[in-house]
Amino acid sequence: MRSGTKIDGTEKRPRGRPRAYEPETALRQAAEAFWKTGYSGTSLDDISAATGMNRPSLRAAFGDKHDIYVKALHDYWARKFEAMHKALASGGTLAETLMKVYDAALSIYFSGDDQVLGCFVVGTAITEAPGDAEIQRIAADGFRKLDGDFEARFKLARTRGELKPDADPKALALLASATMHSLAVRARAGSPRTELRKLAQKAVSVMCG
Amino acid sequence: MRSGTKIDGTEKRPRGRPRAYEPETALRQAAEAFWKTGYSGTSLDDISAATGMNRPSLRAAFGDKHDIYVKALHDYWARKFEAMHKALASGGTLAETLMKVYDAALSIYFSGDDQVLGCFVVGTAITEAPGDAEIQRIAADGFRKLDGDFEARFKLARTRGELKPDADPKALALLASATMHSLAVRARAGSPRTELRKLAQKAVSVMCG
């Protein structure tokens, strides 16, 4: 949101020269550049071209290259979990819900204009993780959250009688996450979307008994 | 193998100045450099430092940066599948065999001297894949082979009666591969080895009924 924008539409613009970009849009465009070529493979000139901002403006708005990437990474997780929670909250059987979650993920993985980019985290953060404690922590936190959300859904399924009483929600959640990781990796390796959807369906059918 | 080395030990050295490096060792050291920081994040100077070879020697021995990486990638897949086939061929129940496969993978993922580097393919090739058709193809070929090897083992298990007759070997193989992908990603994201081994055990227990 532009700092001078008000809800009723009355513009209360700040003092100096107005920005020529929208921060949210620019960050999204910067993320797309990183998504394509990775953190190390993307230069500030690439980001400058992707956003239409020149380098000094980029710096003033978002900080240095690492700052931009970390902001983009947080933004990606937020979008991913928003889509996932929407799918989880939409009702339906366990199998239906899981497929909605995977379909939501595939929509993100295949959202590139020309290329298939897979998962932003798996495709870019994982490479940097061993040498960058902050990126590693953000990636790991997201994976843990994913595990927890899946586990909660499997526990609910067990109390509802959708699973046998002796089913192990934690084990099933790890397999559900593993399926997600596999989709993420394989999308970037070039597997077509229809094939990945079938993969998800087979995984769901095993997990649901 | 040194070109002038003979099996009986008699050295028949080639004409000029002898090499100061062993090609296999140097390629392994170059791979380790890529493994740590990714393809784009690793410079030829880094590789030069890791191998002890200077840049002109690197070029003469392996070609340009991309050539070195592709050779390292092939070499990694070969080592990975060698370890996996050894585990698959060692006998035992389905569950035991699968755990041997995952333990072999974890040994590779945790083989770094100081850092945990996870899977070379997932950690470095996947980032480059969308923009590099050759790397993408090599990665995808390996994943397909992994799927096929798992499927063959599940088919064998079904004929042996280790699985119910209505079990779906293809579906189980995809889950087994997904578990591998998950270990690969999570190792690089910082999960401890004991935790990943437990994850594999839970996955195996679900897959084996």
Place this chain on the structure above:
DNA sequence: TGAATTTTGTACTGATCAGGATAATAATCC
């Protein structure tokens, strides 16, 4: 011992990198 051969070591090239200094620009405020 000297010619031939192969690798190594040094140094150079033009390009690109991240970052920052400085001036021009475009708006508000008084």
Place this chain on the structure above:
DNA sequence: GGATTATTATCCTGATCAGTACAAAATTCA
């Protein structure tokens, strides 16, 4: 309309990048 303020645009910096040219070094062969 002039002062103030924030952003944009241009240009400079030193470092690093991949690649290569060329001479020195180390070996075999005759």
